[in-house]
Amino acid sequence: MAAAQDTQDEPRLTRKGQATRDRITDVAAQLMLDGGVASTSIDDVKRAAGVSSSQLYHYFEDKRALVHAVIARQTEAVLGLQRPLLSALDSFEALRAWRDVIVELQGSRDGRGGCPIGSLGAELAEVDVEARHEVAESFAQWETAIRDGLRAMRDQGVLAADADPDRLALATLAALQGGLLLTQIRRETTPLEVALDAAIAHIGTFRAE
Numbered sequence: 001m002a003a004a005q006d007t008q009d010e011p012r013l014t015r016k017g018q019a020t021r022d023r024i025t026d027v028a029a030q031l032m033l034d035g036g037v038a039s040t041s042i043d044d045v046k047r048a049a050g051v052s053s054s055q056l057y058h059y060f061e062d063k064r065a066l067v068h069a070v071i072a073r074q075t076e077a078v079l080g081l082q083r084p085l086l087s088a089l090d091s092f093e094a095l096r097a098w099r100d101v102i103v104e105l106q107g108s109r110d111g112r113g114g115c116p117i118g119s120l121g122a123e124l125a126e127v128d129v130e131a132r133h134e135v136a137e138s139f140a141q142w143e144t145a146i147r148d149g150l151r152a153m154r155d156q157g158v159l160a161a162d163a164d165p166d167r168l169a170l171a172t173l174a175a176l177q178g179g180l181l182l183t184q185i186r187r188e189t190t191p192l193e194v195a196l197d198a199a200i201a202h203i204g205t206f207r208a209e
Helices: 002-012 015-035 042-049 053-059 063-087 092-108 116-124 129-155 165-186 190-204
Strands: none
Touching: 015 042, 015 053, 015 063, 015 116, 042 053, 042 063, 063 092, 063 116, 063 129, 092 129, 092 165, 092 190, 116 129, 116 165, 129 165, 165 190
């Protein structure tokens, strides 16, 4: 896949080259989050990143390659923030702490932007099969992180033995994505709070006696 190839190419870059590539990717990620993939042109990225055509095409063969790099960058940004919380998920208090961080982050943005991964997926799913698979993998990583935390809660006796971490993780991620979308549209965090509270309440029905 293109993103995998990009990742394999990165170690061969000089430090300056890597910094330039990262800057281009970061700028493109923000432009695509703000205005969408289709509305973000290569010229937009060049101007915002302060690079020439030859520089940009040195690191990215075309816009599709840049989009795949953006998917990888947004995935790492989202999961990098949540991974420490999810890796320490061993109680309902830890689950609520994760919930609070997500709500606080969206509140600080006034609900703008929604989910960086979800926004890319919604726009690309029907027009770029490879990108759809990469976004699906990004969501799979997110779901796995939630599932591993819930599995740890079950293994430690916080959740009952019949709790199904796979289904609970998928339900939680689905609630999160719906809450993020409505928060983006309504520009306030109540939908996100309600969605995550409902997901946690559902998980609570499997609390061990």
